[in-house]
Amino acid sequence: AQSVSQHNHHVILSEAASLELGCNYSYGGTVNLFWYVQYPGQHLQLLLKYFSGDPLVKGIKGFEAEFIKSKFSFNLRKPSVQWSDTAEYFCAVNANNAGNMLTFGGGTRLMVKP
Amino acid sequence: DAEITQSPRHKITETGRQVTLACHQTWNHNNMFWYRQDLGHGLRLIHYSYGVQDTNKGEVSDGYSVSRSNTEDLPLTLESAASSQTSVYFCASSPDSFGNTIYFGEGSWLTVV
Numbered sequence: 001a002q003s004v005s006q007h008n009h010h011v012i013l014s015e016a017a018s019l020e021l022g023c024n025y026s027y028g029g030t031v032n033l034f035w036y037v038q039y040p041g042q043h044l045q046l047l048l049k050y051f052s053g054d055p056l057v058k059g060i061k062g063f064e065a066e067f068i069k070s071k072f073s074f075n076l077r078k079p080s081v082q083w084s085d086t087a088e089y090f091c092a093v094n095a096n097n098a099g100n101m102l103t104f105g106g107g108t109r110l111m112v113k114p
Numbered sequence: 115d116a117e118i119t120q121s122p123r124h125k126i127t128e129t130g131r132q133v134t135l136a137c138h139q140t141w142n143h144n145n146m147f148w149y150r151q152d153l154g155h156g157l158r159l160i161h162y163s164y165g166v167q168d169t170n171k172g173e174v175s176d177g178y179s180v181s182r183s184n185t186e187d188l189p190l191t192l193e194s195a196a197s198s199q200t201s202v203y204f205c206a207s208s209p210d211s212f213g214n215t216i217y218f219g220e221g222s223w224l225t226v227v
Contacts, residue, residue, distance in 0.1 A: 009154070034215075043204065044157075044218040090156055101147065101172075102216055106156040 002027035002095045006105035013081050014113050021076040021108050023065075023091030032094040033074040034102065035065055039087045047089070050074065061085070083114045117141075120205050120219040127226055133192040135222045137205030145208045146188040147216065148172075148180060150201040157204065163188055195226045 007022045025031065035047040048059025055067040065076045074091060088109050092102040118139040127133050139146065144165045149157040159172030161180040169180050177199060179191045192199055205219040 004156075006156075036218075043220040046215055049215060101159060101162060102157075104149075104156040104158070106154055 002031070002093050002103050004091055004093050004103050004105035006089075006091055006108050008108045009106065010109045010111075012111045012113065015083055016080045017112075019076070019078040019081045019085070019110070021089055021091075021110070023074045023076065023105055025072050025074070025091075025093045025103075027072075027093065027095045029095060033065070033067060034092040034094070035059065035063070035074075035076050036090045036092060036104075037087045038090065038107075044090065047076070081110075081112050083112045086110060086112045118205060118207055118217055118219040120203075120222045122222060123220065124223045125225070127195050127224070129195060129197060129226055131195050133195050133224065135190045135192075135203055135205075135224070137188045137190065137219060138186055139205075139207040139217075139219075140186065141207060141209075141217070142185055143207040143217075144185065144210050145216075146182070147206040147208075148178070148188065148190045149204045149206065150174065150199075151204060151221075152201050160190065160203075161188075192224075195224075197226050200224060200226045 003026045005024045033050040036044040037047045038044050048057050050057045050067045058064045063078050067074050088107045090107045091105040121136045147162045148160040151157050158174045160178050163169050163182040203222045206216045208214045208216040
């Protein structure tokens with residue numbers, strides 16, 4: 001079975017700082033990769049997803065993620081964070097042997113100080 | 115607009131009681147899922163369904179059951195609520211194809227006292 005690891009559980013940044021959140025998964029086959037965001041008190045929303053093609057994926061609100069197959073990684077980045085990016089971020093994997101199920105990482109709580 | 119709704123949004127119940135959380139989606143998606151969210155664990159899959167009359171156990175299914183009598187609904191039942199089941203529960207749905215985006219409901223906060 002696949003698993004997903006997010007190494008940073010809590011991240012605190014000042015506005016305008018650059019962000020990189022790590023995500024590694026364990027599965028050797030074909031995968032689809034997702035980053036979801038959960039703003040305080042809200043449900044999960046899709047930030048971006050990778051299915052195939054260009055390994056650098058651009059999402060909403062200036063976020064991007066890079067799929068590095070050799071490292072089983074899908075790190076999320078943003079050049080300059082804003083206070084409104086304060087949220088919890090979840091990496092998720094959908095493996096081709098798992099139907100349409102997602103396996104989530106444990107989440108990273110980001111706090112951006114104004 | 116099509117959507118996915120959960121009810122109740124907040125509930126407090128006593129240990130040993132049966133509790134049912136409702137999930138209704140209007141997208142006509144075949145795939146539906148229930149996750150629980152706990153600090154430090156992210157989201158963990160409880161049960162899922164790929165269509166009417168189909169139900170499957172997920173990673174943390176003990177103490178939970180689901181039924182799928184139509185496309186739109188996947189109610190989650192806690193047979194005998196335990197304090198360990200205090201959590202936030204998210205229902206989700208997706209179209210059939212592998213890798214399609216999964217859409218989440220707004221969550222149900224359940225406290226078992």
